Amino acid sequence: NAGVTQTPKFRVLKTGQSMTLLCAQDMNHEYMYWYRQDPGMGLRLIHYSVGEGTTAKGEVPDGYNVSRLKKQNFLLGLESAAPSQTSVYFCASTEGQRLYGYTFGSGTRLTVV
């Protein structure tokens, strides 16, 4: 099925470990986003990309890095995980500037112990 695929779906990390979350979309969307969801806080934007090879910081970028080497993939990296990064991470994509709604992935539940 067409859409946004996130891997992995679940992960437990120890403090200080690193990992990469992968987001892949097959809709040829230009714009891609990484959000984190925490109880009572809604979704907060971490980083986003408006095209292949571009990335930009969102509202809560500290502790995360991203890359978009291919148009269909948007990677989110945690270099040294901290308990404060325990969250559910969502990737989303949309077409360019025509303000269609986002298509979201099913999320990655990350726990840092």
Added chain:
Amino acid sequence: AQSVAQPEDQVNVAEGNPLTVKCTYSVSGNPYLFWYVQYPNRGLQFLLKYITGDNLVKGSYGFEAEFNKSQTSFHLKKPSALVSDSALYFCAVSNSGGYNKLIFGAGTRLAVHP
């Protein structure tokens, strides 16, 4: 700065009754407003949007929303609630210059009781 407020953490309604989930926003320039729904252990699904035009917007699953510029509100409504509408609802806002970046509210949990 852009912001979205959903003043109710939870809304309870009986099946068959009308429902309203409230949203107010603050944005510079023209607002682009969205509603999303999240079912347990799932990603968010797009319900409807207001970009311009008619203040009453119709969306998926029988939901609609009314844009009120003077009250800076975009409340989500449905004439007759279903138990299957029980979920977490998010309001979001963007403006014309923001690369479609959305600012989300904290979410409102809708519980529809039989």
